[in-house]
Amino acid sequence: MQEQDLNKIITDCRSGNRKAQEQLYRQLYGFAMAIAMRYAIDEHEAADILGHAFVKMFRSINSYDPSKGNFHGWLKKIIINESLDQIKQRSRFSTLEIDTVEEPFVNNSIIEKTDAAAILQLIRQLPPATHAVFVLYVIDGYSHKEIAAQLNISEGTSKWHLSEGRKIIQQKLMAIKI
Amino acid sequence: MNTSSPYDQLLAAKLDQVPVPDMADSIWSAIDTQLDAPTDASTDTPKNKTARKIKGKGWYGFLGTITVVTLLWWGYNHMNHTPPQNKPPQNIQPATKDSSAAADTSTVINPVKKKNMPVKPVIIKKDSTSLHDIPIKGAVVDSVSKQTLPPVHIDSPLHINNVPLPHVDSVRNNPPPGRKKGKGVKINNDDYKISADKGG
Numbered sequence: 001m002q003e004q005d006l007n008k009i010i011t012d013c014r015s016g017n018r019k020a021q022e023q024l025y026r027q028l029y030g031f032a033m034a035i036a037m038r039y040a041i042d043e044h045e046a047a048d049i050l051g052h053a054f055v056k057m058f059r060s061i062n063s064y065d066p067s068k069g070n071f072h073g074w075l076k077k078i079i080i081n082e083s084l085d086q087i088k089q090r091s092r093f094s095t096l097e098i099d100t101v102e103e104p105f106v107n108n109s110i111i112e113k114t115d116a117a118a119i120l121q122l123i124r125q126l127p128p129a130t131h132a133v134f135v136l137y138v139i140d141g142y143s144h145k146e147i148a149a150q151l152n153i154s155e156g157t158s159k160w161h162l163s164e165g166r167k168i169i170q171q172k173l174m175a176i177k178i
Numbered sequence: 179m180n181t182s183s184p185y186d187q188l189l190a191a192k193l194d195q196v197p198v199p200d201m202a203d204s205i206w207s208a209i210d211t212q213l214d215a216p217t218d219a220s221t222d223t224p225k226n227k228t229a230r231k232i233k234g235k236g237w238y239g240f241l242g243t244i245t246v247v248t249l250l251w252w253g254y255n256h257m258n259h260t261p262p263q264n265k266p267p268q269n270i271q272p273a274t275k276d277s278s279a280a281a282d283t284s285t286v287i288n289p290v291k292k293k294n295m296p297v298k299p300v301i302i303k304k305d306s307t308s309l310h311d312i313p314i315k316g317a318v319v320d321s322v323s324k325q326t327l328p329p330v331h332i333d334s335p336l337h338i339n340n341v342p343l344p345h346v347d348s349v350r351n352n353p354p355p356g357r358k359k360g361k362g363v364k365i366n367n368d369d370y371k372i373s374a375d376k377g378g
Contacts, residue, residue, distance in 0.1 A: 018210070018213070021209075021213070022206060022210075025202075025206055025209065026202060026206070029198070029202045029205075030198050033198040033199070033201075034193075034194065034196070034198055037196060037198065037199075038193060043199045043201065046199075047199075047201050047204070047205050047208075050205050051205050051208045051209050051212065052212075054205075054209045055209055055212045055213060058209075058213060059213075108184060108185055108188055111185070111188050111189060111192060112188065114192070116192045116193060116194075116195035116196045117196055117197075119189065119192050119193065120193055120196050123193075137186070138185075138186040138189050138190065139186075139189065139190045139193055166185075
């Protein structure tokens with residue numbers, strides 16, 4: 001989709017045009033669903049996240065400022081915030097005081113050979129807090145500082161969760177190959 | 179943004195390959211429904227909410243007022259009905275008894291004994307105000323004649339025989355039977371003498 005077309009649809013959405021809203025949703029569905037799928041434990045939760053995120057997006061579309069970033073980035077942030085709200089509902093994020101974190105060794109060749117859906121399933125099996133930190137850091141590129149602020153935990157705790165996530169995934173990947 | 183390792187990049191690339199489920203229509207219908215909701219919710223303005231709040235509070239206030247009024251009414255009726263109708267009338271001090279208050283010296287009136295309720299004797303000082311001290315309009319009050327009036331004793335024949343005495347309203351201070359009403363009637367010294375004879 002061209003940038004001009006997207007801007008035209010966004011302008012129509014600002015005036016509450018339902019057709020334009022549907023059009024925008026369908027244009028961004030694949031992009032948005034892929035984000036929600038990483039944080040959700042299953043498709044149904046991903047659908048819930050997506051629904052709530054789009055409703056929030058349409059309601060606050062007038063606050064979107066193109067000069068601050070592109071629309072995809074803005075929508076991605078809304079979806080991630082909604083996903084974290086969902087995770088917070090089913091899990092409590094406790095702060096752990098950890099000074100040093102052991103970085104596990106992960107064999108990249110194992111990952112390459114593993115099916116994408118299987119890897120997603122492994123990530124979903126992580127404890128909720130570890131799952132959130134792992135996806136935020138590894139997939140969506142958040143720093144530990146950003147994660148700590150987002151989840152209201154310390155940076156050390158964020159590092160611990162990342163290390164724990166990597167370790168668990170490595171063990172499971174090894175188990176699959178064996 | 180973090181500095182992602184090759185491991186992270188590999189994982190991110192792998193997750194991008196995950197197929198997206200075909201749930202676009204069902205999710206859109208949910209979004210469509212939720213987007214319609216604000217139009218209904220928009221009618222629920224803060225003003226309406228406040229009005230509803232006040233209405234609710236008003237209802238509680240109304241109930242509270244009714245409860246208080248009911249309690250007051252019940253209490254008032256209960257207190258009004260408590261004066262025992264069965265109590266012997268001798269418990270009520272006859273108005274004639276007050277006539278002794280006009281004496282110069284302090285007089286001790288022995289109260290009528292009540293069951294299980296000791297009552298201290300009431301000392302009426304000579305300077306205490308009684309209805310008899312109030313001069314009746316048009317009547318010439320002679321202090322000498324007032325002093326000669328003997329006090330009425332409680333142990334009257336009626337009282338001894340447990341004959342119920344007439345209910346005397348001390349406030350109104352009705353004159354004893356056979357005595358002329360003071361209101362509008364000129365009272366002279368002879369009336370007092372007659373009264374003293376009957377009371378004695």
